[in-house]
Every structure is written in C-alpha cells, then in structure tokens.
Amino acid sequence: MTRLAWGRVFGVLSQLAAIALLLVSAWLIVRAAEQPPVLYLMVAIVSVRFFGLSRAGLRYVERLLTHDAALARVTEARVAAYRDLDRVAPAGVTGRRRGDLVSRVVSDIDAVQDRMLRLRSPWVVALVSIAATTVLVAVIDPASGLVVGGAAGAAMALVRVIVPWAVRRSGDDSSGWRGDLAADVSHGVIAAPDLVAYGATELLRESAHRSIDRLASAQRSTARLAGIGEAVVLVATGIAVAVVAGMSAGLAPVLVGVVVLAPIALIEPLTAVADAEGLRPSIEDAERRLAELADAREAVADPVVARSAPTAFALDVDALAVGWTDIVASGIDLVLAEGEVVAVAGPSGSGKSTLALTLSRLVEPRAGAVRLGGVEVRELAAADVRSTIGYLAQDEIVFDTTIRENLRIAAPSASDADLLEALGRAGLADFVESLPDGLDTAVGERGSRLSGGERQRLCLARLVLGGHRVLVLDEPTEHLDEEAAEALLDDVLALSPERSIIVVTHSPRVLDRVGRTLELGCPGRPVGRRTRGQAAGV
Numbered sequence: 001m002t003r004l005a006w007g008r009v010f011g012v013l014s015q016l017a018a019i020a021l022l023l024v025s026a027w028l029i030v031r032a033a034e035q036p037p038v039l040y041l042m043v044a045i046v047s048v049r050f051f052g053l054s055r056a057g058l059r060y061v062e063r064l065l066t067h068d069a070a071l072a073r074v075t076e077a078r079v080a081a082y083r084d085l086d087r088v089a090p091a092g093v094t095g096r097r098r099g100d101l102v103s104r105v106v107s108d109i110d111a112v113q114d115r116m117l118r119l120r121s122p123w124v125v126a127l128v129s130i131a132a133t134t135v136l137v138a139v140i141d142p143a144s145g146l147v148v149g150g151a152a153g154a155a156m157a158l159v160r161v162i163v164p165w166a167v168r169r170s171g172d173d174s175s176g177w178r179g180d181l182a183a184d185v186s187h188g189v190i191a192a193p194d195l196v197a198y199g200a201t202e203l204l205r206e207s208a209h210r211s212i213d214r215l216a217s218a219q220r221s222t223a224r225l226a227g228i229g230e231a232v233v234l235v236a237t238g239i240a241v242a243v244v245a246g247m248s249a250g251l252a253p254v255l256v257g258v259v260v261l262a263p264i265a266l267i268e269p270l271t272a273v274a275d276a277e278g279l280r281p282s283i284e285d286a287e288r289r290l291a292e293l294a295d296a297r298e299a300v301a302d303p304v305v306a307r308s309a310p311t312a313f314a315l316d317v318d319a320l321a322v323g324w325t326d327i328v329a330s331g332i333d334l335v336l337a338e339g340e341v342v343a344v345a346g347p348s349g350s351g352k353s354t355l356a357l358t359l360s361r362l363v364e365p366r367a368g369a370v371r372l373g374g375v376e377v378r379e380l381a382a383a384d385v386r387s388t389i390g391y392l393a394q395d396e397i398v399f400d401t402t403i404r405e406n407l408r409i410a411a412p413s414a415s416d417a418d419l420l421e422a423l424g425r426a427g428l429a430d431f432v433e434s435l436p437d438g439l440d441t442a443v444g445e446r447g448s449r450l451s452g453g454e455r456q457r458l459c460l461a462r463l464v465l466g467g468h469r470v471l472v473l474d475e476p477t478e479h480l481d482e483e484a485a486e487a488l489l490d491d492v493l494a495l496s497p498e499r500s501i502i503v504v505t506h507s508p509r510v511l512d513r514v515g516r517t518l519e520l521g522c523p524g525r526p527v528g529r530r531t532r533g534q535a536a537g538v
Contacts, residue, residue: 007065229274310373339497390468398447
C-alpha cells in the first residue's frame, strides 16, 4: 500500500507537470508575441523544458510503483482464488465448464489489478489535478476559476452516472462470451483426435465462431457506449473554454491564454476518468464472481476439532451411500485391511468414480460411515485423510513442464534419489534414466510427449512419492493396449502389501488379476468380507 500511495503521488505530479507544461507554454507564446527582451522569457523557457522532461520521468516512476503494488496484490488474489478452488473441489463452481471457469478466474483476478490501476488511480489524479488547476485559475480570475471547477465537477459527476449505466444497459456479457469461447477451445484441444475421427470438427468451429461473434459484438457495443463519457468531457470543457473566453476581456493579454487553455488542460485526466468508469461494471462483476467463489460452500468440511491422523491405514466402509446431489449408490460395505487389494466394478453410472472420490475425501458421504485406521473420516481433517488416501483419476493432469517438476508437486523438497525411487516403484525409472535430459525432460502439454502408459506411470509415481498408504486408482488401464495395461497392472499390484489398493475398473482382465471385487449395481453377489455394494434403484 505504501508503494501504491507513492505511485499515485508521482502520478499526480506527472499530471500536474503536463498541465503546467500547457499553461506555461500558453503564457510563453502570448508573452513572446509582445517581443520582450529574451531574458524576460528565460524562466518560462526553462520551465517548459523542465515540465516536459519531468512529466515523462514522473510517469515512469508512477508506473513502476503502482504496477509493482498491483502485481503483488494480483499475486495474493490469485493464490487466494486457487485456495478457494481447492477448498470447493471437486464440485467447483456449479454451472461452469472447465475452460469457462479457468477463463473467468484468470480474467476476474486481473480485474483486481484494474481496480487499483485503471479505476481508482485516475480518480485520484483527476481530483487533485482539477483542484490545483481551479485554484490556479481562481488566483488569476475568481470567476474563471469557478467556471473551470464547475465544468470539471459536472463532467465528472455525469461520467460517473451515465457511463456505468450505459454499459450495464447494453447488456454487456463479454466475460460470459469469453468464458464460452475459452470452454469451446479447451474442449476442442482435448477432444481434437475424436472430433477429427468422427468428422465433427465443423460443429466445434461453428460453436467457436458464434462465441467469437457475440464477444466481438459485446465489446463493440461497450466501446461505443464508453465513448459517451469522452463526449461528455469534450462538451463540458468546450463550454468552459467558451465561457472563460467571454469573461476574459478585462484580463492582461498574457493571462488570457492561461485561463482559456486551463479547461483543455483537464481533458486528459477527465478522459481517463471516463475510461475508468467504462470499466467499472466489468470490474464489479468480476469482484462479485470472486466473492461467490470465496463464499462457495466447501465440498468437504473439516470438523471443528479434528482428531489426530491415525497411523494405521485399514479402511472400513459401512452402509455407505454416495452421490453429488442425489444418491447414486447405497448400501456399500467393505473392509480393506492394510496391504490388501480390491477392485470396484459395475456398469456406467453405478457410482464407481463417485465412490472413489468419496473414499478420497473429495466428496462427502451421503449416508453411512468410512473409517480410516478405525477413525471416522468426518472426525479427521480432510488434508490428513488425503495425505493417507491418494486418488489417481482416469485422465490425471500432467503439467507442461519437466518430469522432475511434475513429481515434485507431491513432495516439493524431494531429492533426485527420492524421485527415481518413486519412478522405480511405478516402473518408469529405467525409461527416465535412458532419456538424454533424464528428470529434466519436458513432457509436453498434457504429457503429449509420453505414451499413455508412461503418462499413467508418471502420475502413479507422483502418488507413491506423496507417501499415500491407500491408493484409489480410477480406470488406470483405460486407453492402454493389452500389453501396456498388463505391465502397468503388474507394477500397481507390486505396490502391496506396503499399500492398500482400490482399483476402479470395468476390464475383465483387471478383475481376474485382482480377484476380490466389490460390485455396484449387481445385487445378490458377495463382496469382500462384508455384504454386497448395491446401486440405489437397481
């Protein structure tokens, strides 16, 4: 805040230098027309040079300080937004597609910077500049000072009311169309091979072009309406110039140029205010969306007083019901001793993935109980549960960075030896060591430089490195050929008995290898050591 305050001080000084440059130049031109001795003009000549140079220097310092403060504030806001997203995960913000959510979070956080730099700062600079100019003109001619101050004040009041109202009335939804466009492009990138294979690329292209056209139309409409503010400024200053010129008959000739040009000197700060007010609706909407994210209910709430994390990692599921808004599977019973392996099977929609997320403490149980090490998970901090139970999704995220950095997400302080050990447990150490850059090999966007099996092994190694004792793997062999799937399954099963493993799958080969199966949606079949798990309504 100190840097921001000093930055605004230098911004005011820069604007005052610009105003002084214009007014001193006006005095100099009029006085030079009287052809006095050149020494009479030296102070004015030096002043023009001084104000011209100082304006640029002061503006540079102002931008340096204010942007430094704004970027620091944006960094804090971005971290806070990521924490909010982590808190509400995996439910996230309802009604938002992935690309839409990413676009809105990124652009909305940038609006925090806009409020500091492009909304508040122009008002501060304009108010001080108008006050200083009005006082200066009033010293020369009180009536002219009243006209200049009144015209500037009226322009600011009209801009503050008219511009935001006009922008809102236009129904501008640029952020919405921008989010739709981002979602279309994001889905297109992810599903590009399938779209090409099925000849459906034209559908995506049409959808993206519709979003582009609507976004462009909304932005054009907003730009036209925001121009109303500049029109108000020009009309107000034009009237002020005409009135002051009519009142300047009794002034000394060298002062006429000063008072007449004074309203024109205020065009720049007033126009900056008009532009700022054009941004106000979008900034306020962005802050409202960020506030909604901050106020969103946690997907999983920690207890008021959490119990200490248990050292044991046996898992006991008793009459569990799972679901997001409605129950999709109920009556699920399972006992998983330390080091055991079990498969979860069932038709699509039977709740397999929802069960995996519930066991990983990413979704609240709808009914029943889940005990970890003999302790009900609702009595434990969610982070403690997740540090023990690790979840590997079917389409796990691999970041566009190196193998090393993808692994260190799980353990930032891990040494290279730790990374290679985890890769070895996942069956990927020999492959990584054979690469020219080893751990520093870039994996590409979404792991595009790795095969499907290598990508899954890298994600599995990340779980191993994180020290999770219970691994919940959601379709780990999906999209792999038979040989790669068998090899990956060998490495997965080799992680027991040090770890308990739950494999969510519909593959008969995986079910045969695991042996013990919990089936959802198929009543009447025994499950593990307890009764069957049965999907509601089946």
